[in-house]
Amino acid sequence: MALVDFMKRAYYAAVGPPTTVKKRDDAIRIGLLGASKIAPLAVITPAKSHSEVIVAAVAARDRKRARQYAKKHNIPIVHSTYQDILDDPSIDAVYIALPNSLHYEWALRSVQAGKHVLLEKPSCSNAEEARRLFEHPLVTAPDAPVLLEAFHYQFHPAWQTFLSLVHHLPWGGTVEHVYSQQFLPNGYLDVDDIRFQYALSGGCLMDLATYPLSCVRQVLGRREHLNVVEARHRPLPVAADGSEVEPQIDVEIKATYITDSEKTAKIRGDLLYGGGFSFLPASWSHSLPRFKWPMTEALSGEILVDGQDDGQDDGSSHFVQRKVTLWNHLLPTIYHRIDICDRHFLRRGEELVKTWDEVQYIKAYNWPEGDVRSQTYQEWWTTWRCQLEEFVNRIKGRAGSGVWIDGEESIAQMEAIDETRISNMNSINVMKLEDTAAYQLPFPEWDNLQPITPRLDFDRVKANSTLTFRPKLYSIMPTQPQTFPTAFFLCTEV
C-alpha cells in the first residue's frame, strides 16, 4: 500500500493529476518571464490542478525557443520580450525564474506594471537590492501587488509539522543547535549553468545553499541574528589548462553561526557533490556523483524533567534532550520522514547513571486529520503546488494556510547570505554598473569615503562591466531620477 501511495504521489507531482480541473472565469493569468527549466515543476504542473490559475503567456530571449516551450506546455500566448508580458493587460501575475542577477530589476518592473510576482529564490543579488525591492513604496502600499519569494519548501505540511515540533518542545526549553544540508550530485548541472556564472549572481551559497541557510533561520526564528563564526567554500575547479574559469564562484559552502543568545547553526551545500567511496581509489572516484538527502536537524538543550525532590527515588535527576530530524525538506511529497529522538539521562550529581533513547517516526504529507486545511490540501501536492495555493489565496485576499514569507523575511535572508559571503569570500554578488557617469556617492556621511572614488577609476570602467571590490558593500545611486538600476559594488574600506 505504501508503495502504491508513493507511486501515486510521485506521478501526480511530476505529471499532474489524471483529471484536469475546469478553470474559473476569474482565474489568475500568469506570464512566465523566461522559458526556464524550473517553471514546469514550480508553476506549470501545479497550475494544472488549480482552478484559479492559468499559465497564459511566456517570453524568452529567443522567440523560436519560446514558441517551442509554449507548444510543449500548452501556453497560449508567446511574447517576444519580458517587457511585452508586463505590458500585456491580460496578464495578472508573473513568475520570475531568471538568473539571480535579474531578479531585482524584473521584480521591480513587474510591480510597477501592477503585476503580482512569484519571484524565485534568492530574491535578489544582495541585501541592498532586497531592501530596495521589499521596502519600495509600490510594494509596501496597502493595495500593492503580491510579491512572494518562492521558498516553496516552507509551504508544505511536512516542513510546518517539523517546525511546530521544534518550536513546541513537550518539556519546554528551546532548540540550541540546528544543522541543514543540501547537495546536488556531480554532473547534474551543465558546465555553462547559470549557477556557475558570477556575473549572473551564481554560486552555491546563492543557489542550493540558500535552502539550508533558510532552514536554520526558520528553526531559530527571525529574532535570532546569525553571526558568522566560520565560512569556507570550495571554488569552481580550474579549467584543463589550469586557468581559473570563474574564481568567485563557490561550488561548496560550509558555514557555522552563533546567535546573540549563543545558539549555534551549521549549514552545508554542494553543487558538485561526489567522491567519498572508501572502497574505490580516491584518485579516480573523487568526481563520481554522490547522493545525500536534503536534511535539517534541530537539537534542544537538556531539560530537567524530574528533579531530586519530585522524581527519582535514588536521588538522581532525569533530563531529556530532543533531536528532531526532517529528511528531505526539498521534495517531501516523494518521500520524507521526521525522526523524533528523545535521549533520556539519569544523573546523580556529576555521575551519569543511565541513558536511553525513545524514537518516533512521523510523516506529514498533509495537515493533521481534523485540521481544516487538510480538506483542501492533497497528499500528492508538491511544495510548489502548496506554494501556488497560498500565492493565489493571498492575491484573492483569503486567509489560506497561514504560511507566508513576507518582505522582512526575504531581506533578512539576503542579509544572512551577504554576511556569510563577505566573511568567507570577501566579496558579494554585484550588479552591473550601467552608466558610470551618472553615479555619485549618495549620503553626506560618506564624505570620508571620497578617497575611494579615484580607486574606482570611473574613466576606465566600461558601462555594463561588473565590478568587485573588497570587502564592504556600498551602493551608488543614480544622480538623475531614473527607473533602473542602482549600481551596487564593493569598495575597499578606508
Ligand SMILES: NC(=O)c1ccc[n+]([C@@H]2O[C@H](COP(=O)([O-])OP(=O)(O)OC[C@H]3O[C@@H](n4cnc5c(N)ncnc54)[C@H](OP(=O)(O)O)[C@@H]3O)[C@@H](O)[C@H]2O)c1
Ligand atoms: N525553487 C526552486 O526549487 C528552484 C529550482 C531551480 C532554480 N530555481 C531558481 O530559478 C531561477 C532559474 O533557474 P533555472 O534552473 O530554471 O534556470 P535556467 O532555466 O537555466 O534559466 C532561467 C532563464 O534565465 C533566462 N536568462 C536571461 N538572461 C540569461 C543569461 N544571460 N544567461 C542565461 N539565462 C538567462 C533564460 O531565459 P530565456 O528563456 O529568455 O532565454 C532562462 O530561461 C534561479 O533564480 C534559480 O535559483 C529555483
